[in-house]
Amino acid sequence: MPQSVVVITGAGSGIGQALASHYASRDQPVMAIGRREAPLRELADNYPMVRAVPADVATDAGQSAIIEALDDRSVAALVHNAGVLEPVGPLLDQSAEAFRSHLAINLEAPIALSRALRPRMDTDGRVLHVSSGAAHRAMPGWGAYCISKAALHMAYQVLKTELAGQAIHIGSLRPGVVDTPMQALIRSQTVADFPAVENFRALKANDALTSPAQVATFMAAVLALPGERFSEQEWDIREHWDEVVGQ
Numbered sequence: 001m002p003q004s005v006v007v008i009t010g011a012g013s014g015i016g017q018a019l020a021s022h023y024a025s026r027d028q029p030v031m032a033i034g035r036r037e038a039p040l041r042e043l044a045d046n047y048p049m050v051r052a053v054p055a056d057v058a059t060d061a062g063q064s065a066i067i068e069a070l071d072d073r074s075v076a077a078l079v080h081n082a083g084v085l086e087p088v089g090p091l092l093d094q095s096a097e098a099f100r101s102h103l104a105i106n107l108e109a110p111i112a113l114s115r116a117l118r119p120r121m122d123t124d125g126r127v128l129h130v131s132s133g134a135a136h137r138a139m140p141g142w143g144a145y146c147i148s149k150a151a152l153h154m155a156y157q158v159l160k161t162e163l164a165g166q167a168i169h170i171g172s173l174r175p176g177v178v179d180t181p182m183q184a185l186i187r188s189q190t191v192a193d194f195p196a197v198e199n200f201r202a203l204k205a206n207d208a209l210t211s212p213a214q215v216a217t218f219m220a221a222v223l224a225l226p227g228e229r230f231s232e233q234e235w236d237i238r239e240h241w242d243e244v245v246g247q
């Protein structure tokens, strides 16, 4: 039997790329998913354990490509890391199309992919939602993002009850403020569109961002927790690092 894979969406940059490298450098096969092919190819060139699968998780074609790429392998873990911030700006100023497209990536795709890959999951397999502080706090200018992450958190809570006692486990994790392209995009916003932008610029100026590699260490430790513990709460890197990774 081929070794089970860890499926990571949004693996071409930031947190997803760091998690893919973390596993691949430990001889764990990884399926790395994203829309842009070049960064996935680079990852696969650096790590033979990585299989690059260019796919848009928000489309039926993308989801089919992921299933097809699995061949006969099963899935040890499915990490719903792909996400977008935009549209940024007052919620009622955003077009219906931009809002729908955001929800399709951040909310619908994780649920659809979990549904599609469920029959391929290992017994005791893990599904992880990448959450955010924005799931729990209203941020002016981040309407779409706050709404999609809050709904994704609720999806985790619903699935936690529905899957209790079953063979797969659902989890949720908050990575903190991480030094990734998404943070660069946040810092590039205008005050009019995102009033809290200066706070994020100050965090970067003060070197206060968490590195993607640190988040990958935390994520892998959370994914390795026993199933019921993995599911019991949303794991926040700022609160639970010592408990999960150790002192």
Ligand SMILES: NC(=O)c1ccc[n+]([C@@H]2O[C@H](COP(=O)([O-])OP(=O)(O)OC[C@H]3O[C@@H](n4cnc5c(N)ncnc54)[C@H](OP(=O)(O)O)[C@@H]3O)[C@@H](O)[C@H]2O)c1
Pocket: 009, 010, 011, 012, 013, 014, 015, 016, 033, 034, 035, 036, 037, 055, 056, 057, 058, 080, 081, 082, 083, 084, 105, 130, 131, 132, 133, 174, 175, 176, 177, 178, 179, 180, 181, 182, 183
């Ligand atoms: N950075 C932070 O401070 C922070 C804080 C809390 C939560 N998060 C969450 O962490 C996750 C990773 O973000 P990041 O900070 O690492 O940002 P990032 O570097 O922008 O990573 C997001 C990744 O998602 C991929 N992606 C976006 N839409 C996709 C789609 N439709 N299909 C497939 N892949 C798609 C992007 O690649 P392509 O464009 O090539 O598809 C990109 O590689 C996100 O869910 C984000 O909300 C980040």
